[in-house]
Amino acid sequence: MGLTASWLILAVVVFRFFLRKAPKWISCLLWALVAFKLVCPFTVESALSLIPDNEPLSENIVTGNTFQVDTGIGFLDGAVNDYLGDHYYEGITVPAGNGNHVMNVLGIIWITGVIVMLLYSFISYYRLYRMTGASIRKEERICLCDHIDIPFILGIISPKICLPSGLDESRMEYVIAHERAHLKRLDHWWKPAGFLILSVYWFQPLCWISYILLCRDIEFACDEKVVRTLGGESRKAYAEALLFCSIRQSGVTACPLAFGETGVKERVKNVLDYKK
Numbered sequence: 001m002g003l004t005a006s007w008l009i010l011a012v013v014v015f016r017f018f019l020r021k022a023p024k025w026i027s028c029l030l031w032a033l034v035a036f037k038l039v040c041p042f043t044v045e046s047a048l049s050l051i052p053d054n055e056p057l058s059e060n061i062v063t064g065n066t067f068q069v070d071t072g073i074g075f076l077d078g079a080v081n082d083y084l085g086d087h088y089y090e091g092i093t094v095p096a097g098n099g100n101h102v103m104n105v106l107g108i109i110w111i112t113g114v115i116v117m118l119l120y121s122f123i124s125y126y127r128l129y130r131m132t133g134a135s136i137r138k139e140e141r142i143c144l145c146d147h148i149d150i151p152f153i154l155g156i157i158s159p160k161i162c163l164p165s166g167l168d169e170s171r172m173e174y175v176i177a178h179e180r181a182h183l184k185r186l187d188h189w190w191k192p193a194g195f196l197i198l199s200v201y202w203f204q205p206l207c208w209i210s211y212i213l214l215c216r217d218i219e220f221a222c223d224e225k226v227v228r229t230l231g232g233e234s235r236k237a238y239a240e241a242l243l244f245c246s247i248r249q250s251g252v253t254a255c256p257l258a259f260g261e262t263g264v265k266e267r268v269k270n271v272l273d274y275k276k
Contacts, residue, residue, distance in 0.1 A: 002204045005037040009206045016213065024220035031194075031214045038197050038207070110203060117199035121192075128154055132162050141183075142176065150245055151175045159188045171241035174226070174234075181225040187218050220270060227271050239268045 012030045019026055132154060135143040144165040151163045161179040163172065182188060194214050201207040223242075227235050246264040 001038060001041070002201050002207070005034060006204070006206050008034050008037050009210045012210070013213070016217075024217050024224055027217040028190075028214070028221050031210060031217065032190075034210055035194065035197055038201060113202045114199050117195075117202050121195060121199070125154075128152075132160075135162070136165070138163070151179060153179050153182055153188050156188055156192060159183060167245075170237070171244060174238045174241040175245065177226050178222060178238075181222045182218075185218075185222060185225065187222065191215065191218060216266075219267060223267055223271055235271055239271045242268055242271065 012027075012034055015030060016027050128148075131147045132143070132145045134147070135145040137143050141159065142161045142163065144167075145162050146165050148162055148164050151161065151167065153159050154162050161176060161183075163175065167175065191214075194211050198207055198211045223238075227238060230238060242264060
């Protein structure tokens, strides 16, 4: 599933380049198709499919005596299979049961990586929960916290907007509008769901690229949702608030949805150049 989804990820990356002037929610929809491909255990065959082969690895690749790959790329399949045919045959060139042993080791490495990713997510969330434990309620679902430096949304079932207590009132209006747009778009569900899929496919480099681009497209789409109703001067103030709240990205995260989390330079340009 990871191999076949790679073709779709590459296609979405190319489509994003040609859709730079299109509404950003379209890019988010394309990433939803990638997510569906990564979690759906079956494939609907079609002559228009972007995937060269629905079964690049045979079902008996573990139990068989030889390894055969069929990615749909002729020269690649030929080179790999010729090499494996000369160097890999259980009981002759390698010990019997070698395939099962290798796959067992790789399985342990994979599940360890999944556990590490999920632990990282839970620990990060718990730290944020502790930091926002002492807060003052400003409005419904909005609270002011002394121990945070950036505004963000925390929670999935009952999300709340957390604002730094020192945030200037002139910028607070735009920050709240941005975070409420996230809630309306259900981004506080989609981003953790994307990270959960990434935790399963942590070994796939293209999945990391797709998750990073998804986070950027989520923020772009949310910015557009807000500035669609703002006038020219308000857009400048919104961009200034975005720049003021920008943060240095320390790594890939499942949460929170922070106001100035990612792609600030491009987001500011997109806000100021926005056209319906």
